[in-house]
Every structure is written in structure tokens, then in C-alpha cells.
Amino acid sequence: MTGVTLGCVRRIYDHSYPGPRWVRRLCWRSLAGQVLVVQVIVVTVLVAAATAAFVVQARRGERDAARGKALAVATAFAQSPGLVAALRSPDVSATLQPRAEATRRATGVDFVVVMSPAGVRYTHPDPARIGGVFVGHIAAAARGKAFTETYTGTLGPSVRAVVPVLDERGDVAGMVAAGITLERISATLRRQLPVLIGTAAAVLILAACGEVLVSRRLRRQTRSLRVAEIVRLYEHHEAVLHAVREGLLVVGTDHRLLLANDEAVRLLGLPAMADGRPVRDLLVAGSLAELLDSGRRATDEIHLAGDRVLAVNQTPASRDGRPLGTVTTLRDSTELxxxxxxxxxxxxxxxxxxxxxxxxxxxxxxxxxxxxxxxxxxxxxxxxxxxxxxxxxxxxxxxxxxxxxxxxxxxxxxxxxxxxxxxxxxxxxxxxxxxxxxxxxxxxxxxxxxxxxxxxxxxxxxxxxxxxxxxxxxxxxxxxxxxxxxxxxxxxxxxxxxxxxxxxxxxxxxxxxxxxxxxxxxxxxxxxxxxxxxxxxxxxxxxxxxxxxxxxxxxxxxxxxxxxxxxxxxxxxxxx
CATH class of the missing domain: 3.30.565.10 (Histidine kinase-like ATPase, C-terminal domain)
Structure with a gap:
């Protein structure tokens, strides 16, 4: 499933998704649309996977709980007072059947079966099966060791525990089996499933709402541009920066350098990793540092930088009335x-x-x-x-x-x-x-x-x-x-x-x-x-x-x- 999902995500991003037309139009419209679709797919897959994992874990937990409960009931019944004497009575079934059924109803298990060391039943929820041979493994219990297993018996598949009954000399006088059917375990899970599905749906709805808000913000920030348009703008931006013969500096409103092309680095001798540093700390001395820090407008001003004479133009930049910083161009006029x-x-x-x-x-x-x-x-x-x-x-x-x-x-x-x-x-x-x-x-x-x-x-x-x-x-x-x-x-x-x-x-x-x-x-x-x-x-x-x-x-x-x-x-x- 994960591989299929990743394949769909990849095909959405490279514009080859063959789904419905409205999905393709949404994906191709803008980067924000693509991000929204991908986020919805990813979150849906994650919620579904989490729900499935929770169901599997809950089922495993219910079986473990049923196994522990069966073992506790069987152990308590096997160690109950008078059980050894009842096993030696002339009519064992008449003595133990009411007692076993009372225990079964009180503890909520599906069966409590008392049997001889050879596996012959003395009790059973269905009286007609008393006297028959117990269906399941009893060898370990016959050797005096309690154990649990999942086995299909007369009542269907069940999780059961078999515990030996020991007499005063430590010999096995009989065995007690208690179990819970898998159908009852599944019924418990089915009762929990609506709550689980409702929780997963609520999480999915909340996540989708958050993704829509993120997508709207991303659409505003990217000007509703598509991926191809953003890539083209970036490539053109890089090409212009590296090809232009004039130095170009972009300084933010916090007087920190945002961008410097190769020619500006060469003309000013800027240090490595200069982006983000205050212009006053860039080893640009004299009047040029004052101009860059001031943010004022300048037209063909002459400034000195080391052994170079630079013609400098500087223009404040803004968008929708909001100042963004300044753009400065440098032209080497030393030889001129x-x-x-x-x-x-x-x-x-x-x-x-x-x-x-x-x-x-x-x-x-x-x-x-x-x-x-x-x-x-x-x-x-x-x-x-x-x-x-x-x-x-x-x-x-x-x-x-x-x-x-x-x-x-x-x-x-x-x-x-x-x-x-x-x-x-x-x-x-x-x-x-x-x-x-x-x-x-x-x-x-x-x-x-x-x-x-x-x-x-x-x-x-x-x-x-x-x-x-x-x-x-x-x-x-x-x-x-x-x-x-x-x-x-x-x-x-x-x-x-x-x-x-x-x-x-x-x-x-x-x-x-x-x-x-x-x-x-x-x-x-x-x-x-x-x-x-x-x-x-x-x-x-x-x-x-x-x-x-x-x-x-x-x-x-x-x-x-x-x-x-x-x-x-x-x-x-x-x-x-």
C-alpha cells in the first residue's frame, strides 16, 4: 500500500497522474494544490495504517487478556478446597458440574471443564458431552505443568488454559481447562470498532482542515504559481545573478545581507557565507557601508571599496506598500x-x-x-x-x-x-x-x-x-x-x-x-x-x-x- 501511495504522489508531482480530470486540474493548477492533494493522501494513508495497527494491537491485546483470564480461572478452580476429594467421590460429575458452571457464569469464561488425568470430561457447558474425551492438548498438564493455547474444540476456536490438579503427594489427580472463544473476543473488538473509526474520522477531518489552511497560506506566499513556473523563475534568477556583469546586493529591512551575486563578492571582497550577516560586519568600509546601512536611494554615486572605484545605484524595494529592503547595483569604474x-x-x-x-x-x-x-x-x-x-x-x-x-x-x-x-x-x-x-x-x-x-x-x-x-x-x-x-x-x-x-x-x-x-x-x-x-x-x-x-x-x-x-x-x- 505504501509503495502504491508513493507512486501516486510521485506521479502527481510530475503531472502524470491519470485520475479524474478534476484531480489533475487541482494538481496542475498550483504548487499549493499539489501540496494539498499530497498531504491529504499521506494523512489518509497514515490514519488508515494507524487504525489498522490499532485494530491488530487491540486484537492481540484482547487475546492476551483472554489467555490470562483463562489461566487465572483454571488455576483458581484447580486449587480450590475440596476439589481433590471431589475427584475421588463416587459420582464426580454430579459433584463438580454445578460448581464448574457456577464458576463459568461468575467469571465470564465460555467453559470450565474438569477432566481426569487421561482427559475424560467430568464437567462441560453441554451436559451431553460429559464423559467424552477433551479435545485439545493435555500432555503438558498431565506432567504437572500449566499451559495456554489457541485450539478449536467442541465450542469452536478458543483461547484456553489447562492446569493440573495435584493431590497431597504432588501427583496429578485431574486437570481443569478454562477458555474463552475467539467469537467472544471478536465481539468485544466489534463493540470498540465504532469508537475507533469515529476517532480516526475526526483526526482525518481535523488534519484535512489544517491542510486546507496550510494550502491557502502557501498559495498566497507562492502567488498561486505552479511548480514548473517556480522552477523556471529560480533557474532564471540563478542565470541572471551569475551572468550579469554588475554587482548586485539585496539588503533586508533589518540591515542584513540577503543576497550577493558573484560580481558583488568579487568587487567588495565579501567573506564566505556572507548572507544573513549585518552589512556593517561585511568588511565594507567607508561611505559604501554607510549607504548600504542607510537604505536611502542613490543614483550613480561614486564610492571607494579597497582599490576600486564603484558607481553605485540603490533603490528601496517594496510590495503592496510593505518595505522589503533595498536593491543595490555596483559597477566597477576604476579603469574608466x-x-x-x-x-x-x-x-x-x-x-x-x-x-x-x-x-x-x-x-x-x-x-x-x-x-x-x-x-x-x-x-x-x-x-x-x-x-x-x-x-x-x-x-x-x-x-x-x-x-x-x-x-x-x-x-x-x-x-x-x-x-x-x-x-x-x-x-x-x-x-x-x-x-x-x-x-x-x-x-x-x-x-x-x-x-x-x-x-x-x-x-x-x-x-x-x-x-x-x-x-x-x-x-x-x-x-x-x-x-x-x-x-x-x-x-x-x-x-x-x-x-x-x-x-x-x-x-x-x-x-x-x-x-x-x-x-x-x-x-x-x-x-x-x-x-x-x-x-x-x-x-x-x-x-x-x-x-x-x-x-x-x-x-x-x-x-x-x-x-x-x-x-x-x-x-x-x-x-x-
Missing amino acids: LALTGELDSVRGFADALRAQAHEAANRLHTVVTLIELNREQEAIEFATEELAASQQLADRLLTALDEPVLAALLLGKAAQAHEHGIDFVITDDTQLHATQPYATPVDPRALVTMVGNLVDNAVDAALAGQPPRWVAVTVRIVGEVTGEDGEGEREELVVRVADSGPGLEPARTAAAFARGWSTKAGGALHGRGLGLALVQQVVARYGGRIDVTNDRGAVFTVRLPLEPVVGALPAVRAVP
């Missing part, structure tokens, strides 16, 4: 911003070239006019003066720096500073030669990001200060003693950018390196939204550090070890 920075640098170079071309045209007209006025010497001196200054700076950079990208960057920044009336100084100790080991420990693009943003901030600060305005840049490699005994040196790249601005207060140093800290509108001096944050990323990538001091203006000093080391964010120190 790096390319944007390079494009800005190239655009700056182009602007500087246009300005120089315009200024060169003016100088050329001046030289031509001087020649036309027969002032050739003055024309030569005027033409070579500016050219010598520009050539001197170019020669100085090309001689001191073997990294052409860095040299080109500083030349372009010099032109921009000159255009704003700022004196751009390359200090005398600037040296970066390929003959030294690891002369350029960082990628050229990282150099452009780091030095370019520092110089841009310095130019802005100089413009905000009082004349004379200047920016000084130093790039060199130094050795640092690392051993306690004074032996051993570690070479590192030092980039120092100073300006003539008002400086940066030590209390605002850490804030200056935070994402989005901009002073353009506020009138402060340093910080350009992402500029210093990007500088900090480069420094963190190479395991360096940043020192910020004030010396007639702000001084930013970056130290990068020659061996690239990927580590945590560097400490930013403010030295008064």
Missing part, C-alpha cells in the same frame, strides 16, 4: 576614472599647447616687428629668452626623470600653472633614473593618477592663497635603514608636492582623503571629490604611506616601497 583622468591630463596638455601657440604667435609678431624696425639684436634677445626658460625646464625634467610619462605630465602641469600665473618648480633633488634598481616601482598610469591629482590640488590651493603663488614638486628615490643594528636599507620612491596656499589643518587631514570631500564650493583649499581618495588608493595598492604637513602651505609626501605590496589602506599622518 583612470582613463578619464588621463583624458583630463591630455586635455590639459592640449589647452596648454593652444595657450603656448597663441603666446608664440604674439612673440613671433613682436620679433617680426622688431626686425622690420631694424632692431635685430633686441629681436634675438626677446625670442630666445622665453625659449631658453621653457627649454631649461624640459631639459631639467628629461635629465632628472627617465620615466617619459611622468616627465610629460609635469611639463603639461607646468604649462597649466604658468597660464594661471603660478611658478612651477621642480626641485634640484628630483632624480629618477633607470640605472637605479626599480627606478619606477609603479605603473605609469598610477603615477599619472597620483602625481596629477596632487599637483592639481596644489595648483587650486596656490590660487586660493596670496601672491607670490608657487607649486614645488620633488620626485626621488631614497634609502631607509630598516635593521635594528643599523644594517640594511630599503629603497622607496618619494613624491613631495608643496604649495603656497593657506595649508591644511591637521584635524581635516583624514576628511580630505574621504570620497566626495570637495572644497570647490566651500572655498577650502584641498580635496577634489575623488582626487585625494584616488591618491590614497594608489598608495594603498603599493603598500606606502602619506604624510601631510604645513610649511607656508600644505605639503603632501608620498612614500612607496620599491617592491609593490598589496595591503590595507595606508595611515594618513598629519605632522604639525
Whole structure:
């Protein structure tokens, strides 16, 4: 029966149940319908099996009770006073028949039979059978041992007990048999059966009502979807999560992470088994953690995560007016911003070239006019003066720096500073030669990001200060003693950018390196939204550090070890 039931359940779930049309429609309508049918089948089978087991157990119990009762009656009668003397009387049947029948009626057994050691009956419920041979086994009782058995005798199948009657010497003087027919036992069970069936029906009805309530709740929760539809939704959900190139985070109303796809785990470096943990505990630092925890709406906000720049969109999710949490998408914009920075640098170079071309045209007209006025010497001196200054700076950079990208960057920044009336100084100790080991420990693009943003901030600060305005840049490699005994040196790249601005207060140093800290509108001096944050990323990538001091203006000093080391964010120190 169990195998048939499981087969039906399996066929219901795979939509191959060949039953009535209404059953198939119920099963195929929704997952809740299938669960209801399966639960009804399972509960019905369980109740039927429990009822059958109870009937079998009750029948066995009734037989055991009848066996014990028969044994007790037979033993009590066999040990009753005067029984041995009655067995030795001239007319045993006349003496014991009334006594046996009285005992039978008093105890409720079906027969009490007294017999000789050879099995000849002295008593019987049917007087006509007195004097006949007892139908059943008596060998064990004839040896002095009481026993019980189920046997078919003159009154039909019965549960009986046969007990020996012992005289004063311990010899078997006779035997007593008492029994209850199986028909009486079955009649007792039949009287109990309506109660049992009623109880089983009540249990089945209560279980069915509970299943209906569960099914209705399940139907609401599954939106009345069928199994195939749920499976399809799950497969599509998994496919989208693993295929999308953007990071996806789902945060619940309790500020715990509900879901993170592969790209989000990669971008944020989330730990294993991150689902269910508070977003504050996911090693997501800074403004991104604040955004995820706040649940506010965000559109294309730029946030830093380790050495990555992420464009973040966040939208609160709700259904039927009930908030469900937030959905956050992450897009890696690190390379895009790096390319944007390079494009800005190239655009700056182009602007500087246009300005120089315009200024060169003016100088050329001046030289031509001087020649036309027969002032050739003055024309030569005027033409070579500016050219010598520009050539001197170019020669100085090309001689001191073997990294052409860095040299080109500083030349372009010099032109921009000159255009704003700022004196751009390359200090005398600037040296970066390929003959030294690891002369350029960082990628050229990282150099452009780091030095370019520092110089841009310095130019802005100089413009905000009082004349004379200047920016000084130093790039060199130094050795640092690392051993306690004074032996051993570690070479590192030092980039120092100073300006003539008002400086940066030590209390605002850490804030200056935070994402989005901009002073353009506020009138402060340093910080350009992402500029210093990007500088900090480069420094963190190479395991360096940043020192910020004030010396007639702000001084930013970056130290990068020659061996690239990927580590945590560097400490930013403010030295008064």
C-alpha cells in the first residue's frame, strides 16, 4: 500500500497522474494544490495504517487478556478446597458440574471443564458431552505443568488454559481447562470498532482542515504559481545573478545581507557565507557601508571599496506598500576614472599647447616687428629668452626623470600653472633614473593618477592663497635603514608636492582623503571629490604611506616601497 501511495504522489508531482480530470486540474493548477492533494493522501494513508495497527494491537491485546483470564480461572478452580476429594467421590460429575458452571457464569469464561488425568470430561457447558474425551492438548498438564493455547474444540476456536490438579503427594489427580472463544473476543473488538473509526474520522477531518489552511497560506506566499513556473523563475534568477556583469546586493529591512551575486563578492571582497550577516560586519568600509546601512536611494554615486572605484545605484524595494529592503547595483569604474583622468591630463596638455601657440604667435609678431624696425639684436634677445626658460625646464625634467610619462605630465602641469600665473618648480633633488634598481616601482598610469591629482590640488590651493603663488614638486628615490643594528636599507620612491596656499589643518587631514570631500564650493583649499581618495588608493595598492604637513602651505609626501605590496589602506599622518 505504501509503495502504491508513493507512486501516486510521485506521479502527481510530475503531472502524470491519470485520475479524474478534476484531480489533475487541482494538481496542475498550483504548487499549493499539489501540496494539498499530497498531504491529504499521506494523512489518509497514515490514519488508515494507524487504525489498522490499532485494530491488530487491540486484537492481540484482547487475546492476551483472554489467555490470562483463562489461566487465572483454571488455576483458581484447580486449587480450590475440596476439589481433590471431589475427584475421588463416587459420582464426580454430579459433584463438580454445578460448581464448574457456577464458576463459568461468575467469571465470564465460555467453559470450565474438569477432566481426569487421561482427559475424560467430568464437567462441560453441554451436559451431553460429559464423559467424552477433551479435545485439545493435555500432555503438558498431565506432567504437572500449566499451559495456554489457541485450539478449536467442541465450542469452536478458543483461547484456553489447562492446569493440573495435584493431590497431597504432588501427583496429578485431574486437570481443569478454562477458555474463552475467539467469537467472544471478536465481539468485544466489534463493540470498540465504532469508537475507533469515529476517532480516526475526526483526526482525518481535523488534519484535512489544517491542510486546507496550510494550502491557502502557501498559495498566497507562492502567488498561486505552479511548480514548473517556480522552477523556471529560480533557474532564471540563478542565470541572471551569475551572468550579469554588475554587482548586485539585496539588503533586508533589518540591515542584513540577503543576497550577493558573484560580481558583488568579487568587487567588495565579501567573506564566505556572507548572507544573513549585518552589512556593517561585511568588511565594507567607508561611505559604501554607510549607504548600504542607510537604505536611502542613490543614483550613480561614486564610492571607494579597497582599490576600486564603484558607481553605485540603490533603490528601496517594496510590495503592496510593505518595505522589503533595498536593491543595490555596483559597477566597477576604476579603469574608466583612470582613463578619464588621463583624458583630463591630455586635455590639459592640449589647452596648454593652444595657450603656448597663441603666446608664440604674439612673440613671433613682436620679433617680426622688431626686425622690420631694424632692431635685430633686441629681436634675438626677446625670442630666445622665453625659449631658453621653457627649454631649461624640459631639459631639467628629461635629465632628472627617465620615466617619459611622468616627465610629460609635469611639463603639461607646468604649462597649466604658468597660464594661471603660478611658478612651477621642480626641485634640484628630483632624480629618477633607470640605472637605479626599480627606478619606477609603479605603473605609469598610477603615477599619472597620483602625481596629477596632487599637483592639481596644489595648483587650486596656490590660487586660493596670496601672491607670490608657487607649486614645488620633488620626485626621488631614497634609502631607509630598516635593521635594528643599523644594517640594511630599503629603497622607496618619494613624491613631495608643496604649495603656497593657506595649508591644511591637521584635524581635516583624514576628511580630505574621504570620497566626495570637495572644497570647490566651500572655498577650502584641498580635496577634489575623488582626487585625494584616488591618491590614497594608489598608495594603498603599493603598500606606502602619506604624510601631510604645513610649511607656508600644505605639503603632501608620498612614500612607496620599491617592491609593490598589496595591503590595507595606508595611515594618513598629519605632522604639525
